[in-house]
Amino acid sequence: MSLMCKSCSKAVLNKKFNIKLNCHDDLVIALAGNPNVGKSTVFNALTGLNQHTGNWPGKTVENARGNYKHKDKKFVLVDLPGTYSLLANSVEEQVARDFICFGKPNATIVVTDATCLERNLNLVLQVMELTDKVILCVNLMDEAKRKKIKVDIKGLEKELGIPVVGTTARSGEGLQELMDQVYEIALGFQTTSPRPLVYTPDVEWKIEELTPKLVELLEGKLNPRWVALRLIEGDPTILDSIRNFLYDDKDSNAQEEVACIYEC
Amino acid sequence: MKEGYIYEKIMPLSEIDVGYTVQVLKLLTTGLQRRRMLDLGLIPGTVIEVLRKSPLADPIAYNIRGATIALRTEESRQILVRQMN
Ligand SMILES: Nc1nc2c(ncn2[C@@H]2O[C@H](COP(=O)(O)OP(=O)(O)OP(=O)(O)O)[C@@H](O)[C@H]2O)c(=O)[nH]1
Ligand SMILES: [Mg+2]
Numbered sequence: 001m002s003l004m005c006k007s008c009s010k011a012v013l014n015k016k017f018n019i020k021l022n023c024h025d026d027l028v029i030a031l032a033g034n035p036n037v038g039k040s041t042v043f044n045a046l047t048g049l050n051q052h053t054g055n056w057p058g059k060t061v062e063n064a065r066g067n068y069k070h071k072d073k074k075f076v077l078v079d080l081p082g083t084y085s086l087l088a089n090s091v092e093e094q095v096a097r098d099f100i101c102f103g104k105p106n107a108t109i110v111v112t113d114a115t116c117l118e119r120n121l122n123l124v125l126q127v128m129e130l131t132d133k134v135i136l137c138v139n140l141m142d143e144a145k146r147k148k149i150k151v152d153i154k155g156l157e158k159e160l161g162i163p164v165v166g167t168t169a170r171s172g173e174g175l176q177e178l179m180d181q182v183y184e185i186a187l188g189f190q191t192t193s194p195r196p197l198v199y200t201p202d203v204e205w206k207i208e209e210l211t212p213k214l215v216e217l218l219e220g221k222l223n224p225r226w227v228a229l230r231l232i233e234g235d236p237t238i239l240d241s242i243r244n245f246l247y248d249d250k251d252s253n254a255q256e257e258v259a260c261i262y263e264c
Numbered sequence: 265m266k267e268g269y270i271y272e273k274i275m276p277l278s279e280i281d282v283g284y285t286v287q288v289l290k291l292l293t294t295g296l297q298r299r300r301m302l303d304l305g306l307i308p309g310t311v312i313e314v315l316r317k318s319p320l321a322d323p324i325a326y327n328i329r330g331a332t333i334a335l336r337t338e339e340s341r342q343i344l345v346r347q348m349n
Contacts, residue, residue, distance in 0.1 A: 021320065084304055087296065116330025116331065122305070159331055234296060
């Protein structure tokens with residue numbers, strides 16, 4: 001099994017994240033979001049498991065995976081630690097960041113709190129910058145209603161360019177539609193067009209300068225624009241992660257080249 | 265920020281007592297540290313509330329854009345605010 005997996009693109013799941021797929025057709029879905037927005041509640045509702053609905057620190061990703069079936073497909077759902085950004089400030093944030101970046105999920109659900117959407121959308125934009133296989137789940141819709149907050153789901157969809165589903169995970173409301181959307185995106189039946197984030201000219205110019213080299217080095221394994229942004233930002237943890245996940249058993253030249261770009 | 269604010273008392277967030285509401289004026293941090301603060305929602309103009317102190321008064325918990333977030337004094341010292349009430 002592991003020999004067979006080595007050659008497929010999902011080998012990294014088994015090797016680095018200890019996620020074993022029963023079958024190569026299994027679709028891997030990441031559940032990301034700010035702390036305390038109901039990720040584990042969504043996870044429990046879909047998988048029938050009983051993850052702690054509380055804080056994450058100290059737990060590892062492998063503890064929080066479960067399966068569900070939707071239509072004709074089997075899904076492996078991965079409950080990630082809550083995080084305010086994809087910048088790895090803490091171990092939990094790095095766990096989440098690394099899984100979204102390197103775990104190659106077939107799709108990522110970003111769960112958000114309908115009562116404070118603005119703060120939650122920061123992470124949504126960051127995930128959208130990294131991957132276009134993303135679904136926005138606006139959870140706690142019951143709380144929003146109670147506080148007389150109206151969420152314009154269709155408007156969000158239009159502004160962001162990704163599917164948006166309103167849910168009340170605690171009662172299960174909206175979860176059917178969430179699974180439908182995940183199915184469509186993960187299988188590529190529906191494509192998204194995440195709103196592009198454009199930076200100031202000097203940053204854009206730097207990105208352009210770095211991109212050709214990164215395209216070559218990353219070999220399609222990671223979004224070059226995203227990596228360029230992280231290098232410009234000076235996040236050293238991303239280099240460690242790139243080394244760890246992408247260049248594990250390759251010649252070390254490529255690693256050094258990445259490091260070199262960073263230091264220049 | 266409006267010019268009038270110059271004459272108001274500008275203080276580091278670390279000096280504000282529990283129960284007060286303040287508005288973020290400026291971050292003194294740079295680079296990744298600044299980025300982290302922005303990701304936590306500490307964008308100039310943001311109104312935040314001082315919720316409670318831990319027994320040793322460090323860290324202090326704040327309500328920042330609807331989430332409770334604890335900041336250490338070495339962080340809150342770098343956030344300049346003006347009092348609102
Ligand atoms: N009213 C309401 N409460 C919800 C809903 N979804 C989750 N909750 C509650 O919100 C709290 C946090 O839920 P969790 O599922 O633990 O949140 P989480 O995102 O996994 O939290 P972390 O793992 O700490 O990041 C729990 O008390 C849930 O019962 C919802 O749709 N409506
Ligand atoms: Mg959780």
